[in-house]
Amino acid sequence: MFGYVQPVRMELKIREWLEFKKFYCGVCVATRKHSSVASFFLSYDSVFFAILLAALNSGRGELKEKRHFCWLTMKPVWIFAGKSVENSSSVFTLLLKYKLLDDAVDRKSLFWKFLSGLISSKGLETWKQMKMTVVRYLKMLRQVELRNSSNLEEAATVFGGLTATIFKSFASDENQSLAMEHLGRYLGMWIYLLDAYNDLDEDLKRGSYNPILEFYKSRFLHKLKNSRKIVSEDVKQRMLNIVREKLYNYLDEVWKAYDLLVLKDFKSILDNIIYFGLQERTEVVLSGKKRVCHQK
Amino acid sequence: MGETCKKDPFVVLGVPPDAALDDILNVYKELRRRLNPERYQGTCLEHVASNRLKEVEQCFREILRLKKLSDGRFRGYKPGYYRPYYEGYYRRGDCCPDCGDLCTACACIWAVDTCCECSGGDCI
Numbered sequence A: 001m002f003g004y005v006q007p008v009r010m011e012l013k014i015r016e017w018l019e020f021k022k023f024y025c026g027v028c029v030a031t032r033k034h035s036s037v038a039s040f041f042l043s044y045d046s047v048f049f050a051i052l053l054a055a056l057n058s059g060r061g062e063l064k065e066k067r068h069f070c071w072l073t074m075k076p077v078w079i080f081a082g083k084s085v086e087n088s089s090s091v092f093t094l095l096l097k098y099k100l101l102d103d104a105v106d107r108k109s110l111f112w113k114f115l116s117g118l119i120s121s122k123g124l125e126t127w128k129q130m131k132m133t134v135v136r137y138l139k140m141l142r143q144v145e146l147r148n149s150s151n152l153e154e155a156a157t158v159f160g161g162l163t164a165t166i167f168k169s170f171a172s173d174e175n176q177s178l179a180m181e182h183l184g185r186y187l188g189m190w191i192y193l194l195d196a197y198n199d200l201d202e203d204l205k206r207g208s209y210n211p212i213l214e215f216y217k218s219r220f221l222h223k224l225k226n227s228r229k230i231v232s233e234d235v236k237q238r239m240l241n242i243v244r245e246k247l248y249n250y251l252d253e254v255w256k257a258y259d260l261l262v263l264k265d266f267k268s269i270l271d272n273i274i275y276f277g278l279q280e281r282t283e284v285v286l287s288g289k290k291r292v293c294h295q296k
Numbered sequence B: 001m002g003e004t005c006k007k008d009p010f011v012v013l014g015v016p017p018d019a020a021l022d023d024i025l026n027v028y029k030e031l032r033r034r035l036n037p038e039r040y041q042g043t044c045l046e047h048v049a050s051n052r053l054k055e056v057e058q059c060f061r062e063i064l065r066l067k068k069l070s071d072g073r074f075r076g077y078k079p080g081y082y083r084p085y086y087e088g089y090y091r092r093g094d095c096c097p098d099c100g101d102l103c104t105a106c107a108c109i110w111a112v113d114t115c116c117e118c119s120g121g122d123c124i
Helices: A014-034 A036-040 A044-056 A083-107 A110-118 A125-146 A154-168 A174-198 A200-206 A211-221 A232-259 A267-287 B009-013 B021-034 B046-068 B101-110
Strands: A064-070 A075-081 B074-077 B084-086
Touching: A014 A036, A014 A044, A014 A064, A014 A075, A014 A083, A014 A267, A036 A083, A044 A083, A044 A267, A075 A083, A083 A110, A083 A125, A125 A154, A154 A174, A154 A211, A174 A200, A174 A211, A174 A232, A174 A267, A174 B046, A200 A211, A200 A232, A211 A232, A232 A267, B009 B021, B009 B046, B021 B046
Parallel strands: none
Antiparallel strands: A064 A075, B074 B084
């Protein structure tokens, strides 16, 4: 849904890039089983989750390599199919369905509600276990948004709680469960805050809730006695260092948790995403660039 | 030696079983640096990190033990010995106890299959 958790392509070996593509196509194919609409919203985050689950379980052993014809690119592609890919696509579809429903309420649009209705829950094993959790956390998130909370971390903590629960549910032992929960929590918080900074202009125009904007209003605007109109450049300039510090604190916790995981396979791809990709994405968003120079 | 590693030690360290000892040592050092207890002090992961560090240390010891054990594989030629070197496997001590490298030298000079095992002879 967000697509911030992605690798630095230039740092990947060709073999690793091909494997990443197999995961991407695998998750896309698995998602299409639930709904062909969902595959259009496919993000790198769910691909990362599929690789992480595969690396934690039994690596390449549980994955099957299959040939598949992609109707979008009109090319045959290689895909990875297996339990981890299925689980990741299920979680992604579930989150997407409720995100679309949430957007429908936000934008007061029937179109989004119609789209969410197109995503079927048939055959989703994790659906029943996760459904209640997702609904509960999204409700909590909605309450924070309606309160216009000026706490920079409050909404991010709720979103982090949701991702922590999802990550934790796939752990196999106690130690892994704690590490996965920590990883999920701080990765979710990082995603939420980074997305809030990225959507600052759009939220300002639409008047939607944005924790950074609310924090700015409570911290800086009362000093200016509300005499000035809020300009996104001013918000970004004043908030940059505060947000950067928070984001890197979250990343530090993500790195700590990731170092505790015993990965059986795909370590190089995951290392690339966690150590290089997250940092690069942070800098790309904070600097306001669309992409980094080597991706031109 | 303490407890032994319950999991596959190579998986725990994240190295292939045929990795060179130097590479394994580098990975071990890197893991020790990352799992430094000071890094996790005061976090909810403190206990997990100490468990993981213990596990890594046990597995590293296990790998060292496995690597030292004879597996009967050809390990190249030992300097000064003109016969294949099999780690941990000798038919008669470290070398021929009587003639030492003299037989090896003779075998090299005359290119003969002598009766001494250390020069490759198999007639005993």
